[in-house]
Amino acid sequence: MARFFKYKSVAELVAENARLGTDLRFSDDLAPLAAPLSIGPRTAGNRWCIHPMEGCDGEPDGGPGELTFRRYVRFGDGGAKVIWGEACAVTDDGRMNPRQIWLADHTRDAFARMVAAHRAAHRAANGDDADLLFGLQLTHSGRYSYRRPLIATHDPLLVGRYKVAADTPLLTDDDLKRLVDDYVAAAKLAVAVGFDFLDVKQCHRYLLSELLGARNRPGPYGGSFENRTRLAREIIQAIKAAVPAHVVIATRMNGFDGVPFHKADSGDGEPDAFATPVVNGWGLNPDSPLTPDLTEPIRWVQEMRQLGVSLVNIALGNPYAQPHFGRPFEYPPPDGYESPEHPLLGVDRHFKIAGAIQAANPGLAVVGTGYSYLQEFLPQAGAANVRDGRISLVGVGRASLAQPDWVRQLRDHGRLDRKRVCRTFSYCTALMRAKDHPLGQYPTGCPPFDKDAYGDVWKEVQQLGRK
Template identity: 55%
Template structure:
């Protein structure tokens, strides 16, 4: 199996990227990452962040069956808080039970609110213990409805010719057919009500902001690409963005002191499958594409930034204070979401060098950051993604991007599971702790994808570098995966 990360020095990486036609800049000085940043507040004074480092929304799949945080959830947020990153972008938290992606996903509702409040309070408490105060910290939750990927059964907003054959109807155990009902406009309005109710609870439990999640082909992301959906929420760009526009307007009107953020796909791409040689290959598809936001309809490999740029400007105009850029679909084209050294057990080998995917992330983020400006000229900060595979050089690339204005904030995802104190370590030593640096071997994903558990879902984390907690879990998972493979 090919290994990609072979660099012994920053120059090795820079030269390799240049030879591949995907130039990546590395900075010698990490100081730009520790400059404060003002986050705009519509109609109010800005909120200050103490540095430019963010923990991305990393789901632990470790809640209780009714959506409350459990022991490992509390532990994870305490570790994030103590790590000294100043933006804690909390994980995907469902707005309804039928919108949960897995049976241990957090669900923000009346019955779970007090425990989620405790989880966030523990995060802040550890941050105060580490930093002295939390006045320059922002903590929020990513509110989501999983739509097509809801574990209780798919709730689809649009017929997607590429995703429908991959979507299983729980009633039949087979892919959904042409007669499978799509959510009506009234259904979407009901779900919008659920988002508003969850946003109100989010403010009550201590969130500074909520993320209206529009990425990775969950419900709101599918709506952005629903060009073939009839009715008020499909077809034209104005209709495809109607749901999020209405939702943001309602939250601003009903919860004016709650900041609104949004992580959205700037590029959907198309689904991939494992080819005969193990490499990922794009599914057969007709052109022009009908359900792929930010993608050239005649060439799936090419991003088309006109609509993502327009969306960034619109979100800024509608009152969103933070944006976060992603790509792809973790179930159908994971290499677009998270370039990796090794694929998950249910995945495929990288169809492109990881540097190509990282460069795409950086380029898309820069385009969104350039466009994320309010009508009166206020710049809305954008969180960039795609850093973990760069290992020791991740934050040299991050500092270069921030210094050049390609993004205002840098998000660390998988790497934050193995190295939750990355911000503190960088500040003290100017580099990461090599013994905690994520190698992107997909251990965390392999655990997450294993469902043979009494609660329907294993909790996930980093077995190599959070060994005491997750190595026993991984060994159990590995044995089950090996047994399943031997029975095939």
């Protein structure tokens, strides 16, 4: 089990960058991160974004739970000016787990209280909240819906995962068409309760993400590029027409899917066997599916801009099939594998793919990913990427669970609190994967650095593992 992160300074990371042949850049001048940014009709007060991260702690009816409220109060307090609210189901049968939040008429008031508490916390700690953008990620979980898989295409590389069999029926064209109204209904409620932007989620192989790569699906929602982007296009157009002009339309989209990996005898991850050309996938070369091909992602982002999308967050991979793509890690999740590559190669992949999409879309607010693995040096990497125009906003995921006030730490002290820096040990993922709970899902957070909320939960999950 190789352990990679042994760096004590930016200079050591720069030397490793040269050894690996990557294009990681660092700057001690953090001023670019404090600059405001125009995002559609709005302005964000700085270049920091907190990524959407499910806490798996909603109520059974879909409303936010006590820990959900706590998380967004802490994020509001923390100082980042773009808070990307987590995946929120637009239908009950499209929920990823029994505790995923679901915005509907019966949960509206609870969401409104959460938004108000979030904004109040931000004002109390940071002053004005006029330049704070709090958004919500609208999603349908598709093949990962917890009651039964709702798939858009038959992908031979994903058969056997998450209860999907070779004969699992596809969602019909009519099933897909009906979802447009569900997205619009959720979007209207999100605006009514106070969210500033709406994300039409197209990442991580959930439903709309799966459709982007569904080259083998027949009919109007598969095959050609126009067909594969049709449902997302219809949803974006319908939402844009239904909400006020001040609401920002956003998307978190995969830049590259890749192929599934599995745990080899060595414990390392290795790609599943595949035949070429692969019949599904987005942002890849069908004849060499481990190689990104950004032709279609760049084209789609450019088309979405014409539809009114003004904020794009770039993700990679499938967290259930190749977690090292999306989250370069030091320790694997319990159901995962050791990283098959140096994690800095994964960080570099994130930066290059997001950078290429940003370069093809000057003036668009693009959020980058992959920073948490850099630990206390993530601010220097973010500052260099913003300085060089490689990205507009620096997105931070896991590290925000460990240290939700990291922006204020930088503002007040010029550095992160080293005692609360995420070390990418995957405890949060381990909690998310634990299902043997009376509500069907354990809440997820950061046990090492948020013991008050998750210490006892972690002990319980560890006991389950020993049993």
